[in-house]
Amino acid sequence: xxxxxxxxxxxxxxxxxxxxxxxxxxxxxxxxxxxxxxxxxxxxxxxxxxxxxxxxxxxxxxxxxxxxxxxxxxxxxxxxxxxxxxxxxxxxxxxxxxxxxxxxxxxxxxxxxxxxxxxxxxxxxxxxxxxxxxxxxxxxxxxxxxxxxxxxxxxxxxxxxxxxxxxxxxxxxxxxxxxxxxxxxxxxxxxxxxxxxxxxxxxxxxxxxxxxxxxxxxxxxxxxxxxxxxxxxxxxxxxxxxxxxxxxxxxxxxxxxxxxxxxxxxxxxxxxxxxxxxxxxxxxxxxx
Amino acid sequence: xxxxxxxxxxxxxxxxxxxxxxxxxxxxxxxxxxxxxxxxxxxxxxxxxxxxxxxxxxxxxxxxxxxxxxxxxxxxxxxxxxxxxxxxxxx
Numbered sequence: 001x002x003x004x005x006x007x008x009x010x011x012x013x014x015x016x017x018x019x020x021x022x023x024x025x026x027x028x029x030x031x032x033x034x035x036x037x038x039x040x041x042x043x044x045x046x047x048x049x050x051x052x053x054x055x056x057x058x059x060x061x062x063x064x065x066x067x068x069x070x071x072x073x074x075x076x077x078x079x080x081x082x083x084x085x086x087x088x089x090x091x092x093x094x095x096x097x098x099x100x101x102x103x104x105x106x107x108x109x110x111x112x113x114x115x116x117x118x119x120x121x122x123x124x125x126x127x128x129x130x131x132x133x134x135x136x137x138x139x140x141x142x143x144x145x146x147x148x149x150x151x152x153x154x155x156x157x158x159x160x161x162x163x164x165x166x167x168x169x170x171x172x173x174x175x176x177x178x179x180x181x182x183x184x185x186x187x188x189x190x191x192x193x194x195x196x197x198x199x200x201x202x203x204x205x206x207x208x209x210x211x212x213x214x215x216x217x218x219x220x221x222x223x224x225x226x227x228x229x230x231x232x233x234x235x236x237x238x239x240x241x242x243x244x245x246x247x248x249x250x251x252x253x254x255x256x257x258x259x260x261x262x263x264x265x266x267x268x269x270x271x272x273x274x275x276x277x278x279x280x281x282x283x284x285x286x287x288x
Numbered sequence: 289x290x291x292x293x294x295x296x297x298x299x300x301x302x303x304x305x306x307x308x309x310x311x312x313x314x315x316x317x318x319x320x321x322x323x324x325x326x327x328x329x330x331x332x333x334x335x336x337x338x339x340x341x342x343x344x345x346x347x348x349x350x351x352x353x354x355x356x357x358x359x360x361x362x363x364x365x366x367x368x369x370x371x372x373x374x375x376x377x378x379x
Contacts, residue, residue, distance in 0.1 A: 027292070030302060034293040047295050050354055050361050057355035268347055275344070283331050 029267075035260035052261035062262060064237065065245040066269075069221060072156070072241060076220040079160050081213060084167025085205070088175055089197070091168070102172075105165040117229025120158040124230075144231060148238035151231045155239050158226055163219070167212045174208035175201060210281040214274060221270055242266055305343075312339060326379040338379045342372035 036053070039046040056062055087105070092098045111119070126132040126143045135142040144154040182200045191199075224243040227233065233240035246266065250259035312335065315321075321335040328341065346368035353364035 030298075031292045033301070034295060034298045037295055037298060038293060040293065045293060045295075047297070049297075053351070053354045054358075057351060265351060268344070268351070272344060272348070275340075279331060 032260045032263050035256050036264055038257055040256045048257065052257045053265075056258050056262040056265065061237070062242075062245060065240055065242050068238075068240070069242045072223070073217055073220040075156055076159055076163075077213060077216055079156070080164045080167050080216055081209065083160065083164050084212065085171050085209075087164065087168040088171035089201070091172055093176070102169070105168055108162050108165050109169075111162070113225035114229050116158060116162050117226040120154060120161075120226075121230050124154045146235055148235055151235060151239050155227050155230060158230060159220065159223070162226070163216060167216065170208040170212045171205055174205040178204045206281070206284070210277065214277050217273060217277065218270060221273075308339070312336065328375070328379045333379060335376070338375050341379065342375040345371055345375065 037047060037049060039048050091101045091105075108116070123129045124132045124142075124144050126136050126145075132142055132144070141147075142150050144150040178200065182204075183196070186196045186200060222243055223241055224247065227239050227241060228244055231239045233244050243266075246259055246262055249255050249262065315335065323332045323334050325332045326338075328338075331337075333341070349368045349371060350361065350364045353359075353367070354361065357363075
């Protein structure tokens, strides 16, 4: 048997990326692990083992934040994914209007997170805000600063406004990549619009939808600036999500140990859900 | 040990992970992995997939144990080792 020896020198080209990832992600993560088993106060450190993990896992405040976070991310996905597909399907395929739609859709994505929060803070105000004043004008008792339901509605609406464009743009690019031959075959078969969507467009959109779902899940699960600026986590704690609780713990109270332990739990949740999404989709691909 | 606030336990933990990864590289060179279907539901896995699932599962076993029990974390560690070996061998 004459096996050709493979030249693996190209692996050295991966080294810069490896170093970059090490300095930007792996080493900070290692530090967080170190902090999570110690009580750090000023310059002194005391090893506490798994104490912080027990504390954060049984902390009702963090459990409530986690539940709120799952509800928020689930709602975001349930609204933004179908809406994004719908917007992409309704967009013109060519001409000036297509370009105009693309520019308009891209605009919310260009606005920084904290500015989005400020825009919606003013927009939703019951006294001077366009939406808040309008709703109160037509008799709806809307006030996001005092009513938890209104606060949730506003935070969700803000996120939908900010990020549905991303899903729409991804779906639009997916739709444009479908060859005309598919539509011609559907026309010959006199397929209904629903059949075209169900059997041609939706299967072809799967890959972009995976990216869209993953991006939106991870991003919504880590949301911080927008609700922080808009509601400050209130009224009460009704819109306090995980990252806000974590920030309060790490920077507000300087409880670095519990904050590090909770960061790792947070990281493991994101890792598990992302892996489940990725594996499910890869499995579906292989099955085909 | 002052650098990055290292403690002996975390150093051992990361060294162990590093050793496992080196062993995986050596194993891959000596005997390249073949995707197969074991007791894990739905998916066929490579050796690396099984290691990832084993380690992630171990992390969750520890978290679950810490959340519900006051007993020593070494029990969770024992369960995790059994889980990791089972996944690598039969997963």
